[in-house]
Amino acid sequence: MKKRMVAAAALFSLAIIVPGGAAAELPAEVVQQIRELAEQNQKIVAQNRLLIERIEKLEQAVAENREAAGEVNSQLADYDGSLLQKINERVTLSGLVEVEGAVTDDFNGTNTSDLALATVELGLDAEISQWSSAHLLLKYEDGASGLGVDEGTITLGNLDNYPVYLTVGKMYVPFGNYTSNMISDPLTLNLGESNEDVIQLGFEANGFYGALYAFNGEVEETGRDNLVREVGASLGYLYANDEHALDLGVDWLNNIADSDGLSGYLMAAPPEGAGLTEIADQVNGIAAHLLYNYGPYSLIGEYVAATEAFAASELAYNGGGAKPKAWNVEVGYTSELMGKETTLALGYQGSDQAVDLGLPEKRYLAAVSMGIIDNTSLALEYIHDEDYSVANGGTDNDAETVTMQLGVEF
Known part of the structure; x- marks a missing residue:
């Protein structure tokens, strides 16, 4: 495309530079081709201008999108940070793990010994609002079938105010x-x-x-x-x-x-x-x-x-x-x-x-x-x-x- 544009421009220039008498000496077919190439060159230049304008608009849109994406990511980061901060402020986790070893001589004179995971507790306390809170305690004790709900309560009240x-x-x-x-x-x-x-x-x-x-x-x-x-x-x-x-x-x-x-x-x-x-x-x-x-x-x-x-x-x-x-x-x-x-x-x-x-x-x-x-x-x-x-x-x-x-x- 670039080669055609250069050639057309050269011929167009040649047509302008060559005196009228010399142009008249050229065959009519050549003159017609020069004129057609000049018209095509003008069209190509106009199209290039449109393409340049479109590219500039696209580049501007991309820049604006990047700026908007940056603002969204910043907002998401702020939201994630504030959410984690609220969770840390309102929710308290606690736990307990106890392992015991024991030796026993019972009332019947039987001697036994054992090593066991005696207790596992996992607690959660949540301040839902100024006037409501929730408490959950999961617990396992030696001999139990698994971890179960030992406590689960909802409290309405605020002892600091009432x-x-x-x-x-x-x-x-x-x-x-x-x-x-x-x-x-x-x-x-x-x-x-x-x-x-x-x-x-x-x-x-x-x-x-x-x-x-x-x-x-x-x-x-x-x-x-x-x-x-x-x-x-x-x-x-x-x-x-x-x-x-x-x-x-x-x-x-x-x-x-x-x-x-x-x-x-x-x-x-x-x-x-x-x-x-x-x-x-x-x-x-x-x-x-x-x-x-x-x-x-x-x-x-x-x-x-x-x-x-x-x-x-x-x-x-x-x-x-x-x-x-x-x-x-x-x-x-x-x-x-x-x-x-x-x-x-x-x-x-x-x-x-x-x-x-x-x-x-x-x-x-x-x-x-x-x-x-x-x-x-x-x-x-x-x-x-x-x-x-x-x-x-x-x-x-x-x-x-x-x-x-x-x-x-x-």
């Missing part, structure tokens, strides 16, 4: 406190802890806290419909300053038979349990706790009990109906050992009329735990158990357990 809140969902009802410096759960927890689908109305104001709650338990009263009949109440007081911390509380539950430990026994098939889903009458339960810290020293006291006896066919003791109770007393001391925070604890626990629940009559404990590195602890616990007498359904023997635990919390 002292009353409403919580609904699956949770541990506020019956008992169960704080401990030991690896093992206290006997009070074995008797009173209850994980249920609950509606709870609570408050916190001027150090006082409390709650009213209701749920539909698994163990029904004979002849009653399957309705929400289990109710409870909790009241406590919390005080803390730079040196002292005090937590006092009392709790009431109208049917302690729905605690996890008691309902597990009542509903289990014989001989492990009573094989029941109904009981003659609801059995009230009470709980009280005291937690006190003074500098490095701590004191824990707790009591959980049924206020009336079960029928002998439901939970028996010494030929009659049992009225079970349990308690826990611990003292602790926290200091630094080799530059690591270390807690030493001694405890005494006991139960009464709870032999069918598999609880010892007396338990003596000692434990030491150390934060070996950030969020990682190592603990050692010794337990000496004394069983009920033979006359009261026990073996009258002693048992020993030594447990070591490695835990990571985040």
Whole structure:
């Protein structure tokens, strides 16, 4: 194309330069070709101008698109950053992993040892808005079939602005406190802890806290419909300053038979349990706790009990109906050992009329735990158990357990 354009331009120039007389001497065909080539050259020049204009417009459009794309990418980056920032501000993740090794000499004189993944917890707390929040806890314990929902609640309220809140969902009802410096759960927890689908109305104001709650338990009263009949109440007081911390509380539950430990026994098939889903009458339960810290020293006291006896066919003791109770007393001391925070604890626990629940009559404990590195602890616990007498359904023997635990919390 370029060669044709050059040739045409040359001929056109030649036609202009050559005098009229000389042009007249050229053959008519040649003159006609020169004129046609000149016309084609003019057309090509016009087309080139149009092409140049189009190319310039395309280049301008490309530049504008690049600028727009840059603005979009910047906006997306800002959005991603703000979204992640909002998630970090509103959502808190937490977790716990515990591995335990234990050696046991039980009431029957049988020696056993085991190493197990004892506990896995994964928690999520989300601040949905200023007045609503959600909590989820997934949990696995040794012997369970897998990771399951241990807690899942929605709370409406804002304690920074208003002292009353409403919580609904699956949770541990506020019956008992169960704080401990030991690896093992206290006997009070074995008797009173209850994980249920609950509606709870609570408050916190001027150090006082409390709650009213209701749920539909698994163990029904004979002849009653399957309705929400289990109710409870909790009241406590919390005080803390730079040196002292005090937590006092009392709790009431109208049917302690729905605690996890008691309902597990009542509903289990014989001989492990009573094989029941109904009981003659609801059995009230009470709980009280005291937690006190003074500098490095701590004191824990707790009591959980049924206020009336079960029928002998439901939970028996010494030929009659049992009225079970349990308690826990611990003292602790926290200091630094080799530059690591270390807690030493001694405890005494006991139960009464709870032999069918598999609880010892007396338990003596000692434990030491150390934060070996950030969020990682190592603990050692010794337990000496004394069983009920033979006359009261026990073996009258002693048992020993030594447990070591490695835990990571985040």
